Amino acid sequence: MSQSWDEINQMTQEVVDITQSVLQQAESVLKKLQQTKKPLVEAQKEKLQSLVNKTKQLIDQAKQVIDGNRMIPDRLISIHDPETRPIKKGKLTKKVEFGYKVRIDETESGFVTGYAVYTGNPSDDDLLIPAVQHHQEVFGSVPHAVATDRGFSSRNNEQMMREELGIHRVSTPFRGKKSK
Structure with missing residues (x-):
């Protein structure tokens, strides 16, 4: 079982590395947009900043998993619907569903x-x-x-x-x- 976790941790680290690269690009775009004060750009800037913040949270969670913490309370499950939660249903076919x-x-x-x-x-x-x-x-x-x-x-x-x-x-x- 530890070998499986090692493989999962390695894959998770690869995803973290790629995501951090994309995050740096998004933050670079945000810096460039700071100089623009057009209303349409402001709305997009807010959306991008929100995604950057959520992505940072996901990276932090992934690093916790790599470090062995498999139980993260109130973790972010969905970037598009942050309030969604994992719900154990007790069904044989689906151990966990996500939503409300x-x-x-x-x-x-x-x-x-x-x-x-x-x-x-x-x-x-x-x-x-x-x-x-x-x-x-x-x-x-x-x-x-x-x-x-x-x-x-x-x-x-x-x-x-x-x-x-x-x-x-x-x-x-x-x-x-x-x-x-």
Whole structure:
């Protein structure tokens, strides 16, 4: 396995070297544009400066990976959408997807009653009670029943829905592998 990491580190270093060369060229262009004050040029200058800043961040991240740091919190995943995050989905075919987490609330007949788009990758179990409270705000009462997937399961959620919110039918399967 260490040989594989050595190969990855070598390739990553090659990408860093090429990227640093391109970065120097972009910074040279920015210096030349400093003398121009035309509105169209100003807008392009801002875009280029933003890309230069993000590229520097990516180079720094790549160097951290080469140095052995494989877990970089809040790392830049996309130069074009800096807020996108890696999201572990627990699917067999896709271990990680990239983007935003979306919560969709719906009735048993499929009518969408609420939704939320989250930056980052908040835990599903932190999203359930706010979803139920949103339902209560919109409809003036809590739902008669709540059914979720196992990501929303927690003792705290189940207790709060039953005891504090008065929902009698709660189906939040336990986390972990399915039993036979």
